[in-house]
Amino acid sequence: MDGIKLVNVSKSYEVKNQQLKVLDGIDLNISANKMTIILGRSGCGKTTLLRLVSGIEEVEKGEVRGVRLKRKAYVFQEDRLMPWLDVKRNITFGLKKKQINHKKIDEIIEMVGLEKFCSAYPSQLSGGMKQRVSIARAFAYNPEFIMMDEPFSALDFFTREQMQKELIKIHQKTRCAILFVTHSIDEALILGDKIVILEKGRIKSCYEMNEKKQERDLLDQKFVALKKQIIDDLRII
Numbered sequence: 001m002d003g004i005k006l007v008n009v010s011k012s013y014e015v016k017n018q019q020l021k022v023l024d025g026i027d028l029n030i031s032a033n034k035m036t037i038i039l040g041r042s043g044c045g046k047t048t049l050l051r052l053v054s055g056i057e058e059v060e061k062g063e064v065r066g067v068r069l070k071r072k073a074y075v076f077q078e079d080r081l082m083p084w085l086d087v088k089r090n091i092t093f094g095l096k097k098k099q100i101n102h103k104k105i106d107e108i109i110e111m112v113g114l115e116k117f118c119s120a121y122p123s124q125l126s127g128g129m130k131q132r133v134s135i136a137r138a139f140a141y142n143p144e145f146i147m148m149d150e151p152f153s154a155l156d157f158f159t160r161e162q163m164q165k166e167l168i169k170i171h172q173k174t175r176c177a178i179l180f181v182t183h184s185i186d187e188a189l190i191l192g193d194k195i196v197i198l199e200k201g202r203i204k205s206c207y208e209m210n211e212k213k214q215e216r217d218l219l220d221q222k223f224v225a226l227k228k229q230i231i232d233d234l235r236i237i
């Protein structure tokens with residue numbers, strides 16, 4: 001699959017008769033098979049960027065290339081499950097009957113550790129389990145490109161750590177392109193193949209990460225130094 005390319009993308013909103021510039025001249029390559037992280041402070045335009053890439057919102061200026069014909073999935077901060085459907089039906093929701101490959105769906109359910117909960121309803125699941133269902137639903141669609149908007153931000157430290165590990169595993173198997181929004185520097189360092197720092201609607205800096213994900217140790221000198229650098233990038237002067 002080819003990647004996705006943003007060329008000079010800008011977006012403004014009209015708020016109380018004034019133009020609020022949210023994104024300003026974004027140039028970005030979202031590589032196929034890789035996890036690209038958008039990291040930034042609250043209000044810097046991360047969700048707006050995802051919405052433009054997904055096509056939910058229209059680009060005002062510039063262009064998003066290579067996304068239109070791709071199979072896309074979206075994972076939101078909240079799980080957005082159907083309360084009246086059990087886990088398996090939530091995961092296959094949106095797929096046509098003949099598109100459902102039960103063997104593959106069962107594999108995905110196993111990958112997210114929910115094999116014992118296939119017939120449970122969302123009200124019977126914890127927050128972390130519900131978010132796993134959302135992730136399984138995205139992967140069940142066999143997407144070429146997944147957009148994730150702070151999917152783990154409502155989870156406690158340990159559940160979040162576990163979900164990050166699961167996401168790395170499932171991504172290594174499927175190798176789809178992922179655009180992942182977060183405001184956690186640690187999460188970006190754990191997951192990213194590329195970390196893009198967004199600041200006031202512009203790309204402030206960009207880091208390519210070549211270290212194997214399973215071997216990343218955030219307490220290692222190299223990662224501590226990179227984290228300091230990113231904190232400096234995010235500091236508003």
Ligand SMILES: Nc1ncnc2c1ncn2[C@@H]1O[C@H](COP(=O)(O)OP(=O)(O)OP(=O)(O)O)[C@@H](O)[C@H]1O
Binds near residue numbers: 022045047
């Ligand atoms: N539909 C809209 N109409 C007007 N202003 C909007 C709209 N959507 C977003 N904004 C404004 O655009 C700015 C960026 O919002 P966005 O949601 O993209 O930020 P974010 O980086 O995702 O923030 P957070 O991390 O808090 O979710 C904010 O000032 C927000 O108020």
